[in-house]
Amino acid sequence: MVQVVLTGVSVAYKIGFTHDPLERVQGYLQDGYSRMHLISVSVSSLLAKFKEFGFALDIPISKIDVGYPKGLMPMIRPTDFYAHLAGLDKISLLYAEQDTQVLSKFWARFAVLEPWNTINDSFEAGTMVPERTIPLLLHGDEARSRKHLPMMVVNTHPIIGYGCKAYENWFSDAPLMKNQAGGVSLKGSVLATRFLHFVMPKKCYGPDSVFLDRMFDELAKDLARLQTEGIQVNGERWHLPIIAATGDWQFFAKLGRLTRCYTHVSKRSGQKTLNGICHLCCAGQANYPWEDFVDAPLWMPSVGTEEPWEQTPSLIRRLHCDSSNRATFFRPDFWHCLHLGAGKAFIASAVVEWLRVVPGCSDLQSPHYTWLTNRNEKLYCRCISETTMGFDSLQKLPSGGWQKASDTTLLMEFLEHFCECHSEVARGDAILHWVWVAATNINLSIRTLYQGGLWLDQHHGRTAAVCGLNFLKAYGHLVSLCLRADRDRFPVTPKFHMLHHLFLELKINSGKHSWALNMLGTSVQQDETFVGILGRHSRRVGPVHTALRSLQRYLAHAAEHLTPEFRQV
Known part of the structure; x- marks a missing residue:
């Protein structure tokens, strides 16, 4: 086995053995490490060798001129990436290796849910064929790069996936129903289901993120070619349209230059939010309160009436979207809103309220450990304590201190279990009773969503939606009770409003149509x-060519999962 070392001026960069200085490596050679050879090669030629022997995806990295004074920005164009997948005869990975009928079924149901989406015109005109059209999603987020500086990571992935564990267990004895529901894209290696296009360190954004905007504009042009020109697959033309952008609210604010977003929320009591807090509706503006979690909120008629930007974003101009409400192209994320938002706020305040009748956190830890052991689960935050619940005293507002979203799921289920075990106490206290109601409803909603698949029938859709709305109503009631008791509990944040949108939309679609999109x-x-x-990749490369080296590492890493059969060992 030949060991390869890349030699620089004073440092030897090595693959597979060490990153020791050159002098020390030469000492290894003198001490008898005869199998190690020093070879001076460039990174580009090394990557070419990797591609030749199947250790990296053979996809070109384009250089984009965005005006950045220090050089061109690298990008893996979506057209190049998906054409490469097609050339490897792996395009079926984009619809979970199923029959192409799953694509026809998807677009038939999608047309019912979004009749005003411009992609329906392409199907009617015959420029796109449903069974050869694969729906994709665009995602972006900032990773933690060197010195904890942010780095934008942008990728695409299919919406049709292999499901998840709860989905597999739920439909284990009902294969026909499983086939009808389809799977969400939550299973399998992320390097085989998520496909990188570019990364950009914060220092390259430019003034007012002008260089980042130009990068997104170039990406939008290439994505537009995917949905109009498409790619060749076995002599046939396939199209890969982006049907939505996903991510956290901060990403949407950057990508769409939103004039209405969460940053406009009131910071103190009595302060008004003139611009509104939601890109989907006018909530937060005068006469449109967003904190009232009812079935017919006052902001509902304002959905789609005003666009949340001064200038239409490039993605909206170039890609298909719902013409009746173009802002819905930016889809709120249930996971961020609940598991890393509303759920943490609810659990922390609920635990503190239980401490009024339970002597201390130690009395919660013992049953909690027993419950986790019986389920063979573990918490990443380890235990229920003052630190994890984020409170110093009963007079302060609790805030969940854990970082893992899976902890929110476990703590929510344990909270329901604890309320059931102490049902007499819960029934005798109004706040604890509504904590029990809220926990029971949101847990049922979450279980239904994860079990249901990509498409929810009317029963599962309505169950998930009604239980989710019941959670929000119970939470609002808890806010009222704690205010009357003069206790600072259960904060209301804009993420609750996003959940309100999601559950109301699911309830409406489940009531009108046979299938609703999960x-x-x-x-x-x-x-x-x-x-x-990708953040970890960026922290293991040099600071000068962070973006390029991160893409090169990705091509090598992705080859392990996408094309392992082509590796020549």
Whole structure:
């Protein structure tokens, strides 16, 4: 086995053995490491060798002129990436290796849900064929790069996936129903289901993010070619349109230059939000309160009446979207809103309220450990304590201190279990009773969503939606009770408003149509893992060519999962 070392001026960069200085490596050679050879090669020629022997995807990295004074920005164009997949006869990975009828079924149901989407005109005109059209999602988020500086990571992925564990278990004895529901894209390696296009360190954004905007504009042009010209697959033309952008609210604010977003929320009591807090409606403006979680909120008639930008974003101009409300192209993320938002706020305040009748956190930890052991689960935050719940005293507002979204799921289920075990106490206290109601409803909603698949029938859709709305109503009631008791509990943030949108939309679609699109279809929990991998890549390369080296590492890493059969060992 030949060991390869890349030699620089004073440092030897090595693959597979060490990153020691050159002098020390030469000492290894003198000490008898005869199998190690020093070879001076460039990174580009090394990557070419990797591609030749199947250790990296053979996809070109384009250089984009965005005006950045220090050089061109690298990008893996979507047209190049998906053409490469087609050339490897792996295009079926984009619809979970199923029959192409799954694509026809998707577009038939999608047309019912979004009759005003411009993609329906392409199908009617015959320029696109449903069974040869694969729906994709665009995702972006900032990873943690060197010195904790942000780095934008942008990728695409299919909306049709292999499902998840709960989905597999739920439909284990009903294959026909499983086939009808389809799977969300939450299963499998993220390097085999998420596809990188570019990364950009914060220092390259430019003044007012002008260079980042130009990068997105170039990406939008290439994505437009995917949906108009398409790619050749076995002599046939296939199209790959982007049907939505997913991510956190901060990404939407950057991408769309939103004039209405969460940053406009009131920071203190009595302060008004003139511009509004939501890109989907006018909530937060005068006469449109957003904190009232009812079935017919006052902001509902304002949905789609005003666009949340001064200048139409490039993605909206170039890609297909719902012409009746173009802002819906930016889909709220259920995972961010609940597991990393509303759920944490609810659990922290609920636990603190239970401490009024339970002597201390230690009395919660013992049953909690027993419950986790019986389920063979573990918390990444390890235990329920003052630190994890984020409170110093009963007079302060609790805030969940854990970072893993899976902890929110476990803590929510344990909270329901604890309320059931102490049902007499819960029934005798109004606040604890509504905590029990809220926890029971949101847990049922989450289970239904994860079990249901990509498409929810009317029963599952209505169950998930009604239980989710019941959680929001119970939470609002808890806010009222704590205010009357003069206790600072259960904060209301804009993420609750996004959940209100998601559950109301699901309830309306489930009532009108046979099938409703599961909000987990646009969830980004897998994308967050992908972004974390790219962040780790960026911290292991030099600071000068961070973007280029990160893309090169990605091509090598992705080859392990996408094309392992082509590796020549």
